[in-house]
Amino acid sequence: MRTPARWRLGAVTAVGLGALVTGSLPGGAARAQEADAALTYACRLPSGTSREVGVRVRGTFPATGTAGRPVRPGHVTVSVTIPEAAVPEVSAPGGASVVGTAELGVSVRQNGQAAPATWPGLATPATPVTDGADLVLAASGDVPPVTPAGTGDLTFTAGDLALELSSRDAHGGVPEDAKPAITIGCEPSGEHVLATVPVPAGTAPAAPAPPKPMPPKTGKRAAAEAPGGTPAECGKFTGPTDDWYPGCVYLSGFSNVTKLKGAAILNDPEFGRPALTNLVYSLTDTGASVRQRFVSPLRSRSTFLTFGFMPTTATMEMTQRPLRPGEDYGTFEAVSDMQTGIQSVNAHMRMSIRISDVSVNGTPLNVGGNCRTATDADIALKGEMTSVLEGGMLDGSFSIPRFTGCGVGEDLGPLFNGTVSGPGNLLRVSLGATCIPDADISCPPVVPAPARTAPLPAG
Secondary structure, three states: OOOOHHHHHHHHHHHOOOOOOOOOOOOOOOOEEEEEEEEEEEEEOOOOOEEEEEEEEEEEEEOOOOOOOOEOOOOEEEEEEEOHHHHHHHOOOOOOEEEEEEEEEEEEEEOOEEEEEEEEEEEEEEEEOOOOOOEEEEEEEOOOOEOOOOOOOEEEEEEEEEEEEEEEOOOOOOOOOOOOOEEEEEEEOOOEEEEEEOOOOOOOOOOOOOOOOOOOOOOOOOOEEOOOOOOOOOOOOOOOOOOOEEEEEOEEEEEEEHHHOEEEEEOOOOOOOOOOEEEEEEEOOOEEEEEEEEOOOEEEEEEEEEOOOEEEEEEEEEEEEOOOOOOOOEEEEEEEOOOOOOEEEEEEEEEEEEEEEEEEOOEEEOOOOOOEEOOOEEEEEEEEEOOOOOOEEEEEEEEEOOEEOOOOOOOOHHHHHHHOOEEEEEEEEEEOOOEEOOOOEOOOOEEOOOOOOOOOOOO
């Protein structure tokens, strides 16, 4: 059964965006609290038998949290004690020691709503197997933070545990006669609270100041709220499965034309209503996947000095094309650094470029209605930011393909191919904060100010 979108988003945003929003410990925490929970799990061994297993979870949590700021648990260790009677089955792959990984499911609850999270990739060192003794496997690692959207206690509760174990020899290598790794699934016996982080009232970060109107003709541009508030088409984009959440965002930027030694403004709100970008996003173990599509073409009007002295003004329209026939139109892939909390974002899209309303030294040049690139421009962008949903800057270099269909009565294609087409054109995109309409987060979306210079390193 499909879960209503508003409930799904409410459950997630009530306790944050899981592994998506990362960062440092919230400011103002007086001290850390040490979690040390002794738990009992029922583990199903490869033979199908079930054994009671002791599990100890240790980690450091902030003393308090702040609404809208990441709450990051410290280094977590999950120690699993395999009873002596079950050790032969666990060590069945052979070898003098056992090595493996653990994945602990966690429920994060706030104000009566809960969202699932996962602490994956907890690694164990090679642990010797001793006859006649229990086997203690200590899996540890960094875990993703969560961001509470409101105030109220944030409670972390342990869930299912999964182990994958392999054999090692006395020197930590893989034995020549080693058998395949084994997997063990464990369920908690009851509810086990690991830690509770209070998020008191009055700790929410200050709301951003309302955007100032754009100063006319100064050459300086500021962020501007799109006219009419949240667009009606915001979030009208469907993901491949039910765990993709809808939203919308505005972007702006500059596209250099290397041959003309100038830049065109992308999605210029002074030229016309800016184009909205609809998107869906899905949380992953390492960050987030985003699929996006522009609601309408990106349009702008710019003036260049053709041949270094002739002022030429034209309207540029960029229409998004699918990455491949029948596939996604645009993708953002965000991977979080577990040490710094900064996301590395890679974007990919394809655009068809059309030129119209051209004038040279004030005289109209009739290029017709279909003066466009013969093939799509393939655009790849990269950047670092705190969160792809909070916005940031992306950079890349792309080739402008050759033009076709230019001119009425004469072929003007060679003119544009000689003055515009070619490689090495810088594209710098400023991505605004994502408006999530079902949860009323960052809505209405704001058109970010296009940045001419590269940002300082994130963090």
